[in-house]
Structures are given as C-alpha cells and as structure tokens.
C-alpha cells in the first residue's frame with residue numbers, strides 16, 4: 001500500500017553539521033507515529049521539513065506517492081500543524097484565533113462557524129470562546145493551538161512537542177484528543193522526548209538520535225530488542241576508584257556505561273545479580289548513593305541502543 005507520507009533519504013545540513021542524515025521513514029494512514037529522541041536529535045528539523053517551512057539538501061518527500069513539491073498547495077491543505085512554539089494571537093478571542101486559521105484553509109460561512117465551534121468543543125474551550133488567550137493558562141493556550149490546527153479536519157496532523165511545560169489536566173486532554181482524532185480517521189505524527197507519552201498514545205515509534213533513525217516499531221517490538229537484558233543504574237559517591245573491568249567479573253554483567261559517578265550496567269535478566277552487584281561495591285569500599293533497577297521501558301531501549309539516557 002502506498003504510504004500516506006514518506007521521507008526518503010533526506011539530509012539537512014546546517015553548515016557542516018548534519019541535522020538529518022539520510023533519514024527515511026513512512027507514515028501510514030490511521031497511525032499515531034511518535035518520534036522519540038533526545039534534545040537535538042533532529043525531530044523538529046524533520047517536522048519543519050514535512051511542514052514545508054524548511055528546505056532540505058538531499059532526498060525526497062512524497063504525499064500519497066507523489067513528490068510534495070509537485071502538489072504543494074494540495075498537500076498543505078491536507079496538513080494540520082501544531083508547532084512547538086505557540087502560534088496564536090494573545091489579543092484575539094479564542095474563537096477569533098480558530099476562525100482565522102480555519103479560514104486560511106478555505107473554510108467559509110456556516111461551515112466555518114460549525115467547524116470552529118466543533119474544534120473549540122473538542123479541546124474543551126468552547127465555554128471560553130469569547131475570551132482572549134492572554135487570560136489563559138499555558139495548558140489552555142496549548143489546547144487552543146491545537147484547535148487552530150484541526151478545525152479544517154486535516155488528513156494528517158503534525159504535532160511538535162505539544163505538551164511541553166503544561167499542567168496534567170491539559171496534557172491528558174491533549175493526549176485523549178489525539179486518540180479520539182485517530183479514531184475519527186486522522187493520521188498523526190507526534191514528536192516528544194517524553195517516553196511516557198509515547199507509551200500512552202503511539203501505534204508505532206521511530207527512535208531518532210543524531211539525525212538518524214536508530215530503531216522503529218511498536219512499543220512491544222522495541223522492548224523485545226532488550227532481549228534478555230536488564231539495566232541497573234547505580235549512583236556512587238565517588239567512582240574515581242572504580243575498576244570497570246572488575247565489574248565484569250560479577251555474574252551476569254554484560255555492559256557498563258560510566259558517566260562521572262553514574263553507572264549504567266546491563267545485566268542478564270533472570271540472574272539474581274543485584275545482591276552480587278551490591279556486594280561488589282560494599283567489598284570494594286565504594287559508597288552507593290542510589291541503586292535502581294530500570295523497568296523494560298523505551299528508556300531502557302534507548303539506553304541499550306546509544307549508551308545514553310533520553311534526557312542525559
């Protein structure tokens with residue numbers, strides 16, 4: 001089946017720096033595809049290129065099999081974009097904001113009024129439609145930002161970290177709205193560095209690091225990459241005396257990543273090695289500040305693939 005949207009071997013350079021390196025992926029109809037990656041991974045760059053506000057150096061982007069550049073105005077009408085930075089007018093009512101953006105997509109008359117009301121209801125701001133965003137909380141502004149992007153019923157909704165720094169109520173509202181939109185037939189591309197959100201809403205995930213896709217799949221498929229590994233995180237008071245080589249003598253230790261006084265140790269799942277690891281530090285007179293066993297999470301997958309945490 002032809003993918004809805006496709007990036008093929010796209011590279012983006014800032015001077016000598018590759019923000020995207022030969023990035024390829026497909027977005028299929030009806031999915032919630034989440035881009036997960038640390039700050040600077042290239043998520044926003046990819047989103048800006050797909051939104052057509054940023055050029056790229058190499059590669060090809062297609063919408064339903066045809067190059068985007070060959071159908072630019074048609075493609076743009078199918079898009080809904082929720083940018084990372086708020087794009088709303090603080091001194092125009094909520095209704096005025098949504099009306100303005102929806103009319104840019106060609107909606108007029110009764111249809112425009114209906115869709116604006118529907119979008120405001122959808123994000124839970126209908127009762128505040130006559131108020132100006134300057135009186136809104138950060139979460140309400142984010143929800144209004146979303147209403148502006150959905151009133152014209154886009155086929156594909158692109159959201160760039162839409163929940164950064166907002167209250168839990170608005171965050172939950174946005175996440176629930178995304179699932180509902182998908183149930184109504186929309187396709188969603190969502191970027192975040194919050195793995196909890198990815199766990200909650202994704203139907204598929206692309207893990208991006210340093211401008212490259214390093215893994216993709218459903219969360220279950222990605223967790224299978226962990227195989228028989230279990231990660232343990234240990235914070236030491238002073239790791240300068242630690243011999244990493246000796247750690248490998250502890251049964252089950254497969255990999256050790258050291259960042260100052262923080263150790264991340266990959267061990268074989270099932271071997272009861274936490275006691276032995278603790279004993280190792282005690283026997284070597286190394287004080288342990290924290291000792292945590294990491295759950296089989298997307299964070300652990302990222303750690304296994306890169307040796308770093310998502311938010312290092």
Ligand SMILES: Nc1ncnc2c1ncn2[C@@H]1O[C@H](COP(=O)(O)OP(=O)(O)OP(=O)(O)O)[C@@H](O)[C@H]1O
Pocket residue numbers: 014017018019037038039040041042043044045046193
């Ligand atoms: N205008 C620019 N000029 C130079 N370098 C840039 C520019 N925009 C982004 N970069 C670099 O490109 C890389 C990718 O940045 P990008 O903003 O796409 O990452 P991101 O994954 O969206 O991160 P964040 O979560 O912080 O938004 C980073 O190394 C960044 O420093």
